[in-house]
């Protein structure tokens with residue numbers, strides 16, 4: 082049993098560790114990994130076994146009576162569900178419960194008189210009664226004049242297995258204290274709803290990580306609170322608040338708090354510290370209250386972006402109106418042609434190419450566009466930047482039938498497609514595992530028709546750089562086995578794609594007929 086578990090976890094760890102990030106910003110990655118090669122180290126199974134033992138722990142204070150002067154009381158158990166929600170499902174008032182059983186993230190729940198103290202990176206939980214007979218340990222910290230009954234540490238970021246990035250995340254101290262007098266412990270702001278604490282540090286800045294490590298876990302952790310929740314953010318960034326404001330306002334009725342920038346003492350009746358995460362870019366409904374799924378998450382996106390999109394549509398209608406009025410004065414057939422064209426286009430399926438330049442670009446993208454148009458698609462090329470407004474991107478993808486892109490962080494945009502539509506991921510040499518794990522499998526769970534287009538060596542720019550029989554071309558797995566730095570240097574950073582148009586066209590034709598059929602179906606539904 083233990084052996085089986087160890088094997089599984091080892092694989093889980095190893096895989097995720099090796100594919101740290103599919104970042105488009107190399108310097109960013111370097112800044113995290115340094116030149117120490119730390120990111121490339123594989124964990125030894127022995128170390129892992131030890132980690133497993135220490136991870137599967139949950140500290141609970143069951144009753145004041147069973148406490149000794151020892152401030153920590155931990156229960157270890159093996160064989161619990163790695164990603165389950167069960168461990169801290171009911172937490173008594175005045176206690177902290179930490180669920181450290183998941184490989185991906187820790188989460189602690191504090192109930193009662195919760196107060197922030199950002200100067201000491203702490204969150205305190207004060208207890209009223211039954212605890213005053215404890216002898217307090219002397220301490221120099223001004224806020225430690227009361228005895229600490231329980232002390233937990235946690236880094237609220239959901240890549241727990243990746244030490245290199247976790248080292249960059251601020252750690253929080255969670256302390257239960259006996260309350261002799263509340264005079265010293267004023268509340269500057271009294272909140273009446275639960276707080277959720279998390280970090281937007283780490284790999285935030287890369288779309289895949291923003292959704293996978295941040296937004297989706299935030300949804301998983303907080304949606305059941307029906308917006309009655311305050312987000313308290315470590316490593317707070319204004320740009321992140323701006324970029325995700327539409328989504329945040331669907332999850333919370335209150336403004337977010339910058340934990341280290343806001344020195345006031347915020348008081349809460351409950352705190353959830355850390356985020357739950359299920360799997361890559363997904364929501365496992367069997368672990369959610371009310372059986373929520375990734376489709377419910379998409380519904381939330383739709384609601385989040387609708388006000389902005391409606392605004393854009395109104396603006397455009399206003400402009401069109403002006404144009405018509407003008408042309409009514411000086412008649413021209415332009416507008417008529419425009420409307421006819423629009424009508425025809427809405428019948429044709431729409432294909433979006435999520436384009437990269439630099440590494441993993443499609444060198445013959447122009448020809449791909451032309452071919453797709455010849456087949457009958459309306460084609461739009463999107464070049465998402467870090468600063469692109471997500472609502473605008475959502476609008477394009479929500480009205481598309483097909484999305485095509487080369488494996489990379491921007492594939493995260495599949496979450497903006499309508500379930501039932503098609504996603505073609507072009508898979509460069511050496512990226513099979515990551516492409517399927519991070520985007521292919523999640524896209525299928527999401528309800529897309531997914532096609533992984535694995536390129537042939539001849540379609541890779543590496544074909545001219547290496548001998549025909551070089552393992553780089555004919556056995557990428559063996560290159561990947563040598564370590565992450567090889568994968569990154571050879572396959573991710575230096576490879577571009579020249580699609581074999583004949584080969585690609587076969588897929589595209591099938592997709593075209595599928596899309597036409599889908600469109601007919603939905604028109605039929607509408608007319609009923």
Ligand SMILES: *[C@@H]1O[C@H](CO)[C@@H](O)[C@H](O)[C@H]1NC(C)=O
Nearest residue numbers: 174175192193194207208209
């Ligand atoms: C929990 O404890 C706090 C202070 O310790 C108290 O103010 C609050 O009323 C308690 N809540 C419940 C539900 O008992």
Ligand SMILES: *[C@@H]1O[C@H](CO)[C@@H](O)[C@H](O)[C@H]1NC(C)=O
Nearest residue numbers: 270271272273274311335348
């Ligand atoms: C919480 O409720 C109290 C009492 O009803 C009120 O005074 C306070 O303003 C509320 N706090 C917030 C942040 O709404």
Ligand SMILES: *[C@@H]1O[C@H](CO)[C@@H](O)[C@H](O)[C@H]1NC(C)=O
Nearest residue numbers: 162164165360365366367368
């Ligand atoms: C969802 O979680 C449960 C419990 O951990 C697990 O058994 C199941 O396989 C998961 N489902 C998917 C689709 O991953």
Ligand SMILES: *[C@@H]1O[C@H](CO)[C@@H](O)[C@H](O)[C@H]1NC(C)=O
Nearest residue numbers: 366367368369370371372373
């Ligand atoms: C969630 O799904 C399970 C199994 O499909 C079902 O038994 C249960 O009633 C559902 N719960 C809710 C709240 O819909």
Ligand SMILES: *[C@@H]1O[C@H](CO)[C@@H](O)[C@H](O)[C@H]1NC(C)=O
Nearest residue numbers: 383384386387390476479480
């Ligand atoms: C997305 O598309 C659907 C139907 O195609 C539409 O009903 C919905 O309003 C669109 N969402 C947004 C936010 O524009």
Ligand SMILES: *[C@@H]1O[C@H](CO)[C@@H](O)[C@H](O)[C@H]1NC(C)=O
Nearest residue numbers: 437438439440442464465466
């Ligand atoms: C990619 O395109 C952007 C904007 O079009 C440009 O600023 C950038 O320099 C390009 N990068 C490369 C590597 O060509």
